[in-house]
Amino acid sequence: MSPGAASARRRLLKRTLTGYLFLSPALVFYLVFLVIPIGMSLYISFRDWNMLVPLTSSRFVGLKNYTYLLTRDELFLIAVKNTIIYATGTVFVGMVLALGIAILLLRVRGATFWRFVMFAPVVTPSVAVARIWGGLYRPAEGLANAILRMVHLPPQQWLADPNICLYSIMLIAIWGGIGATVIVFTAGLKGIPDVYYDAAKLDGAGPWAEFKHITIPMLKPTILFLSVTGLIGAWQAFDLIFMLAVGGTEAGTSPVRSVIVLALYLYQMAFKNLRMGRACAGAFLLFLIVLGFSFIVLKVLRKGGVESYE
């Protein structure tokens, strides 16, 4: 071997070593708090374990945890259904509203101020958000019904009516998240070069045609990003529903069955019922839903030519 090759190899070795040294905190963390826990979760999902005894002395039950969730536990399936309604509803309705608001805000003076106002809920702790809306949604004393009465609409049992309580909470979630979506859409809209709009005008395109043929296609990367990240977060939504249905001052007003989502179901299965095996099996099923929907969103949105976006 020539001395040049040997020194090149030594340099590569040194570079590799340096690289992994810089990465070592992250890699150790990933090992201890990511890889090992996922392996453990998989292991636990095949066992009957209550966390009170050492994991090794738990009982192997095969696929029983999974079959229990999918075939014998009605509440789990309700939670899956509610989660799908909640996640897709909050993310996509939120995005439509946010896009409208972002477009409006580009046309007014003082838009900065209004973006502030809309962003404030994003940085508010969710427990506080739940408390505020718990107050607004009070049937007799709440402002929500006062406003409905002002415009001559029938008052609602926002959190107690099983037919609407999930949607009431979704409204809170949209209020809480829309500011961030507006900001991202604003950046996306500002990134569209004016020449496209100018050309469209020369061709006699109206506002709707402009929106459909320029704005939406140009925003596809933004829409893709917002749907994927928004959905990943929304599948795991917990705080608001926990506070309003189970754990807050307004606890008990909402019928748990009508608002339970997977995160709440898993929390109760694990930390209230101490059925760790079932909870871990459920977490893997949730993971499948996250993967599946992310895949669908990528497929649908990539059709329009955003292949280069990752």
Added chain:
Amino acid sequence: MSEPLALPRVSPAGKDTDKNEDMEPGRAGAGKRVVTQRGGQRGQRGGQRGQRGRVLRRLLVHVSVVIIGLAMFLPFYWILSASVMTYEEVTAIPPRWWPADPQWGNYTAVLRDPNVPLFKYFKNSFLVSTAVTVAVLLTSSLAGYALSKLKFPGRDAIFTFTLSTMMFPVFLFLIPVYYILKRFPLLGGNDILGMGGTGALQSYVALIIPFVVSAWGIFLMRQFMMTIPDELIDAARIDGASDLGIFGMVVTPLVKPALATLAIFTFIGQWNYFLWPMIVTTSAPHLMTVPVGLRLIGTAYSTAVNMNKLLAATVMAIAPSVCVFLALQRYYIKGFVLSGFK
């Protein structure tokens, strides 16, 4: 951006001179673009009707923005006003929109109440959020440097892995991490095998350590460091600087804005985080953070008799994160924008 649209050859003169002058949201100047453009087109067609239609349209846009903005602010207005109402006013039917005589005493009553240790919650939250933020800044920038400025086998695989971890639901980790912390050797009365005690669960470690690495933080730092020209680093290397020296003295000073963004993001996120602190502090009430404590105050102050004080406590719990946001919103909003674009 990737749309392969052909650039139109003709563009009306004077319309796009200031386009893209500001990619950053939050400055009013850029917002005028569309208005002037529209106006210009209508103006050319001329005529009083076009003029009136334009004014009407602008008025409509402004009115709807104000209505949406007020609707978004209404919940905050309500809690601010209700927190200085008397109990009778908070629970009045029909509801009151403002207090007859502001009861600032609600706030002092909360602060004096020994059953509501707000300051302890603040201290815990501050400690935990600060520690997590410092750790995330360090681990993210170190990893970001390796992933952007060093070439070695396995680098791209690690980056892809880092991105993919954002897909994992937190519930895949909660139970095992709880158990790992409980069985942490030699802590909290545990023996070397992790038996016998409570492990790391009864200490701040349990609240901090599961968050000291952030995939998003690594991603952000890598993207930012990619923009630093390699020549700069090569020059420093020729001058004899080690990688640690280059990282500390060349790269880090250049990514200060990104570090600021990441710091605020992490701090506020951690301050507001609820699920894990709730699980951990169920058996360790002395570690309760603000959101967990705020939930508990709800049970201490039953809604039935002390709703006004409960709301005052809630306002005080919201204040820090909203104030940090207001003071540093430039960096915070940038984080949201950056996370959407490469």
